[in-house]
Amino acid sequence: MKLSLNWITLRVRDLEKSLHFYHSILGLPIERRFVSNGKQIVMLGSAGQPKIELIQGNDQILKLDCGVSVGFEIESLDAAIEHLTSQGIPIERGPITPNPHLRFFYVLDPDGFEVQLAKHSQSGAFQDNNA
Known part of the structure; x- marks a missing residue:
């Protein structure tokens, strides 16, 4: 059996606020x-x-508190942090570097779901300033 992920569903209180966060x-x-x-x-x-x-x-x-989070790969942690904070979105946790090939941080969406923004590095050397 071959599977591929189609979607992840989030039930939200205010669709327009969530749409603003995820889209805008x-x-x-x-x-x-x-x-x-x-x-x-x-x-x-x-x-x-x-x-x-x-x-x-x-x-x-x-x-x-069910343990669900949504993760996205990004090109630059520094640029993402700057963009999100300029939009009034505080960094909830991180940046975290659990190994030389991965750095990430978390923000919360309008319903409080954790959103992880991650940067993988093949070489183990990050280009971001916070590495």
Whole structure:
């Protein structure tokens, strides 16, 4: 059996706030927006990549301490930190360098879900200033 990830669903309280965070601040493109069973749904992500599905509804929202986080690869940790802080998004944790090939930090989305922004290095030497 061969699997490939299609999407990760986040149930959100305020779709417009979440859409602003994931689309306007993080830069994920909107693939489509629609209503299903009375719920507003937005699929975000680049063509050929797994999507983030945001659903606004009256269902129970996932508990924040459930261990779910969403991770993205970025080109520069320093540029991402500068961009996010300029948008009023505080760095929740990090930057963390668990090994010579990986650095990352966390921010929180409007519902408090952890979003990890990571930079991998093949050489083990990071180009960012905070390395």
